[in-house]
Amino acid sequence: MSELTRFSVSLEADLLKAFDQYVRAGAFATRSEAIRQLLHESLTRKSFSTDGALVLATLTLVYEHHRSHLVEKLLMLQHEHCEQVIASLHVHIDGDRCLEVLVLRGRGQELVRLAETLRGLKGVHRGELTLAETVLSPNELANAIHSPPEHPHPHADPHRSASLSPTISAHRRQRHQPRPRSQRSSP
Numbered sequence: 001m002s003e004l005t006r007f008s009v010s011l012e013a014d015l016l017k018a019f020d021q022y023v024r025a026g027a028f029a030t031r032s033e034a035i036r037q038l039l040h041e042s043l044t045r046k047s048f049s050t051d052g053a054l055v056l057a058t059l060t061l062v063y064e065h066h067r068s069h070l071v072e073k074l075l076m077l078q079h080e081h082c083e084q085v086i087a088s089l090h091v092h093i094d095g096d097r098c099l100e101v102l103v104l105r106g107r108g109q110e111l112v113r114l115a116e117t118l119r120g121l122k123g124v125h126r127g128e129l130t131l132a133e134t135v136l137s138p139n140e141l142a143n144a145i146h147s148p149p150e151h152p153h154p155h156a157d158p159h160r161s162a163s164l165s166p167t168i169s170a171h172r173r174q175r176h177q178p179r180p181r182s183q184r185s186s187p
């Protein structure tokens, strides 16, 4: 974390009162902590709407798994975008509905379009895209992203097996292999 800098802010009394209520309601430790998070959220959201910015996001989907071909379509789209879908979590809510949380990494606008495609499928009731963080520069990302796996795995069907999704296991394999010394960047 970089060095802390103090600065003063002038606010109207009404606005400060509203802000202090916000700090209490949000159980922030201090005003500084609340301002830090607000600034961070606002700046991160801005980078989401900028085409070139690289971001991490989550997409929460709730869907009916009985819908014809929906599970196949969701899996196919995730494989087609395997560079962006870096992890997933699946929960069987009840006899009909599933909850799936996808962790996405890529350019903001690409992720928005992917989220629209997934939540637009028939049988998907909810699809909430949440921006988590801005990430690496384009060059760093190009070095970090691995080529798509050649499907050495059976497709993990979450309704039959509790195994890790292909994207997670491929990602773990990739992460745990040390990179050649020449590719390591100095701090």
Ligand code: NI
Binding pocket: 065, 090, 091, 092, 093, 097, 098, 099, 158, 159
């Ligand atoms: Ni399920």
